[in-house]
Amino acid sequence: MLFRQLFHQESGTYTYLLGCEESKKATIIDPVLENSQQYLKLIEQLDLNLSMAIDTHTHADHVTALGELRDLTGCTTVMGEHSKADCVSKTVGDGDVLEIGSIELKCLYTPGHTNESFSFVSGNRVFTGDVLLIRGSGRTDFQGGDAGASWDSIQGKLFTLPEQTLVYPAHDYKGWTVSSIAEEKRHNPRLTGKNRQQYIDIMNNLDLPDPKMMDIAVPANLRCGRSS
Numbered sequence: 001m002l003f004r005q006l007f008h009q010e011s012g013t014y015t016y017l018l019g020c021e022e023s024k025k026a027t028i029i030d031p032v033l034e035n036s037q038q039y040l041k042l043i044e045q046l047d048l049n050l051s052m053a054i055d056t057h058t059h060a061d062h063v064t065a066l067g068e069l070r071d072l073t074g075c076t077t078v079m080g081e082h083s084k085a086d087c088v089s090k091t092v093g094d095g096d097v098l099e100i101g102s103i104e105l106k107c108l109y110t111p112g113h114t115n116e117s118f119s120f121v122s123g124n125r126v127f128t129g130d131v132l133l134i135r136g137s138g139r140t141d142f143q144g145g146d147a148g149a150s151w152d153s154i155q156g157k158l159f160t161l162p163e164q165t166l167v168y169p170a171h172d173y174k175g176w177t178v179s180s181i182a183e184e185k186r187h188n189p190r191l192t193g194k195n196r197q198q199y200i201d202i203m204n205n206l207d208l209p210d211p212k213m214m215d216i217a218v219p220a221n222l223r224c225g226r227s228s
Contacts, residue, residue: 001103001123002046005168005177006039008032011062012173015039016127019048020101027052027100029120029127030170031065039065040072052100054078056129056170057117058085058143060218067223080109082116087223092118108157112150113138119158125166126181132158133169134176137190140203143218147203151196159185 002019011032017039019026026048031039043050050073053066057080066077067087078098081091092098094109098120106121113130117138120127130138132154140147158167163182186192190202 002026002048003125004042004046006035006042008035008062010034012171013059013062014168014170014172014177016168017042017046018100018103018105018122019043019046020103023101024048025051025101025103027054027098027103027105028069029054030056030059030129031069033063033065033068036065036068036072039069049073050075052076052078052098054098054105054120055083055085055088056080056119056127057114058083058218059130059170060143061171080107080116080118082109082111084116085223110153110157111144111146112140112153113143113145115144115146115149117153119153121161121165124162124164125168126158126161127168127170128158129170132167132184132188134167134172134179134184135174135188137188137203138171139206139208141206141208147200148196150203151199154191155196 004017006015013032015031016029053069053075055064069075070077076089078090079085079088081093092107096107098105108119110117110119110131117129117131140150161181165181167179
């Protein structure tokens with residue numbers, strides 16, 4: 001499998017490209033509109049064809065490239081079944097498996113950051129969106145977020161994956177690129193040594209400002225990043 005991690009500096013967003021070398025099919029996870037041409041150039045250079053574009057959830061800090069990539073490549077756009085975005089080509093439920101050539105992505109419903117967040121597992125990698133971050137977790141104070149649901153998703157689903165599973169989040173703001181389930185169990189300050197109520201108290205008292213693009217990004221992303 002071909003695997004690439006790309007970064008959008010302004011929003012701190014990671015985008016992931018997975019390509020099947022046999023079928024030449026590829027998928028991209030959490031693409032950012034401003035980087036569309038970069039993705040397409042890389043896909044061409046790797047001699048791949050984009051068959052699927054996935055958003056882990058409705059992002060509030062950047063505009064998605066799902067719509068533009070579908071317009072330019074004809075790829076299938078994918079989000080979880082609880083998303084309010086009615087523009088996607090395909091929705092997935094908990095336990096569903098997406099196939100991109102020989103690559104399989106298992107879909108895990110992991111609400112908490114938003115009420116429609118999904119994570120995706122491929123082999124020894126898990127793409128956690130904003131639910132589980134490296135040494136942190138996604139805020140739970142808007143878009144149907146819920147601190148208790150976040151705890152349940154992390155402890156009940158993500159932390160039941162094999163400990164060697166590599167954790168690839170949708171965002172990082174401190175220079176981390178990858179972690180593992182074992183590392184996050186042992187070293188995540190919001191989770192390690194905490195119980196459910198302590199975690200809820202931490203998340204409910206973060207007192208963070210709204211993302212600066214929230215008023216633009218959320219309505220745009222419900223249209224898959226398209227202006228109309």
